[in-house]
Amino acid sequence: MLTSSQQQLLRVISQSGPSSRTVLAASMGLSKAAMSGIARDLISRGVLRETETIYGQGRPSILLDLHPEGAFFGGISLLEDPAPLVLSDFNGNIVARQTMPLSRDPDIIAEMIADTLPKLLAECKDASRKLSGLGIALSGFVDEKQASCVKSTLLGWQDVPLAGIIRQKTGIATFIENDAKAVAVSEKLFGNARDVQNFSVVSFDDGIGCAHFIGGKLYRGNHGGAGEIAHCTIEPNGSPCRCGKRGCLDTIASLKAIKETAKAEGLSCQSLDELETEASLGNAAAIRVLHRAGSALGLAIAHLIQFNDPGLILITHVEGRFDGLFGTVMQQAVEANVLPRYAGQTPIRTQRVDGDVWARGAASIAAHNFLIGPNPY
């Protein structure tokens, strides 16, 4: 379909953002002449397009970028019921949305997707012709090929080859991925981290997830377990965690843990926001809870910075606020626990995201496979 140079060009653009032909040629080690032809071809296929014109000395350069309607990807989140199914264009815009009932049976899931997909595609002309992949986000561990779910406590799965089952039912290339990793990919391809080669996304929710991009590529780890900061020990001999050990970050700083701790402290707060309000009114118990959680999360992030020296930490959250005590304490804990020389050198951005993050993330997994493809040398 696409030549390897064309693939490579898409890869480079998706990794370094819109660039001129000359820049792209240089960064791919090709001549301007070769780039001219490759770009012309991809533009005529509708995959690339010219966007901005940059004026400098000499003839202005024209930036090439992915064409929003060059390819479409389906994304399904298995984290909610009903499960959302979205259709994303090449820019990460959601152009169609459906839902389907969640099931734990992979065959039923596949059938549901096969049933719902036509409805989704009907919402957007062109999309069915250019549908280039499906992505599924789920809570759990996924194998290296992004084909099989090794283990999901939430879904009660062990070694379920979900991608293959769906591919068979729908005939479309399908990839599955862990929820946090899917969000990281969507931030890289479509979001706030397009031009950052090395960064980590921390997803703050009822649980805490994390994923790393290293060298412009999702780093999954040797067993798909890279980024499992939730079960990093923060309080040795702390309270027991459902994972079997003690004092995990997850038992202290996750939204669920914060709510539970608040309840145990006799507070009646139902949400992080309420807790923040209480704390701002001087409620000592609320302050204590938020302080403990913020310090814990900050310490874990500091470790992350010390260990991996990322160019950016992106904290995504659906609920909650990061501009209150919790966020402030977290920031302070980060600063206090990284090498003073590096303190403040790693930008930490918090970003509120809507409920479709997971589905959009799932779609981006398909896009990532389309663009970056299997590990090239």
Next chain:
Amino acid sequence: MLTSSQQQLLRVISQSGPSSRTVLAASMGLSKAAMSGIARDLISRGVLRETETIYGQGRPSILLDLHPEGAFFGGISLLEDPAPLVLSDFNGNIVARQTMPLSRDPDIIAEMIADTLPKLLAECKDASRKLSGLGIALSGFVDEKQASCVKSTLLGWQDVPLAGIIRQKTGIATFIENDAKAVAVSEKLFGNARDVQNFSVVSFDDGIGCAHFIGGKLYRGNHGGAGEIAHCTIEPNGSPCRCGKRGCLDTIASLKAIKETAKAEGLSCQSLDELETEASLGNAAAIRVLHRAGSALGLAIAHLIQFNDPGLILITHVEGRFDGLFGTVMQQAVEANVLPRYAGQTPIRTQRVDGDVWARGAASIAAHNFLIGPNPY
């Protein structure tokens, strides 16, 4: 000099070890026909050679590997005085060795190297013709291009463009690197991690260093600071560290810290080995010191596993033993602090290394640049 396919072939072989032409062709996405020519050419140039013959069904396959004498690299360690200068072949064997007095003045260092290099090359015929790069290992932070030392407390440097100075004096491509990262590279290219794509090396010495290989490439981090586990906070509000914060791993588990703690505990031990002996005789203070250090190192390594899920952790040490209480406690601490599901899944190897590790590591940095080169897409 070499075509990009030839470069790529060297890269693939150095990353996945000796392989047959057919396997190499497949993993590079080329036809057998193309591989045939590329391999022939590299063999005739003396860069590759045929090694083992593997018998199976059908015609046996012949493995291709780097020719030990295909290229030579110089390596200099600025961590000792006198500084060792070694000449390494393509297999990491040290074929010649010299020393030179250490200086803090980059110009004098460059001059010393230029003076000593001819003596080194004289020890091995062919080498001067095939010398393909110089590598320098030092304690401190190095910039992305491996050209400039951003900061070295030991040498008292800040933004010293050492590589350029040496290149100018010697006319040979020169790269500098942090000590731990250099060791990691030599383990990947020449040592025990040749076939592992993702691993971390922890160098245990007077200080604690660490470096990551991710996706078959050295990961340096956004400011060259990836792997700085020495200043990860292990005991919040612990004793002050020279870095400015408190409770760093370095203040608890480095060889230096262990010796100092032992002294503060009133023990007269001069080395880790003596301390182990004392502990085995039941000396409570010795046991306490080793236990604390082992737990700390184990916890840090557990974090490393949780965060990055490497395929291997390699602990290198010049002095000391890892088969005593210290090592045992460390292992236990690792097991206790990783997700139970993953406990024991990450091999941890300890490896005693000789005093030339740094110089050999430095040489491997040059080899790494020759083989893997600047970041390709």
Next chain:
DNA sequence: AACAATAAGTTCAGAAAATGAACAAAGCAA
């Protein structure tokens, strides 16, 4: 306003590299 100067992007003939298909080579299995 005319005229360099500068750099981006294009064109095209020629060079380089990769492919496909047929084939030689080196074993195993029966």
Next chain:
DNA sequence: TTGCTTTGTTCATTTTCTGAACTTATTGTT
């Protein structure tokens, strides 16, 4: 022996890339 299987080679053909000259679009300068 005779197939069978798989590796590796050969070579004409096709694909892809390059180099050099050229066109284009702009800024800066007289």
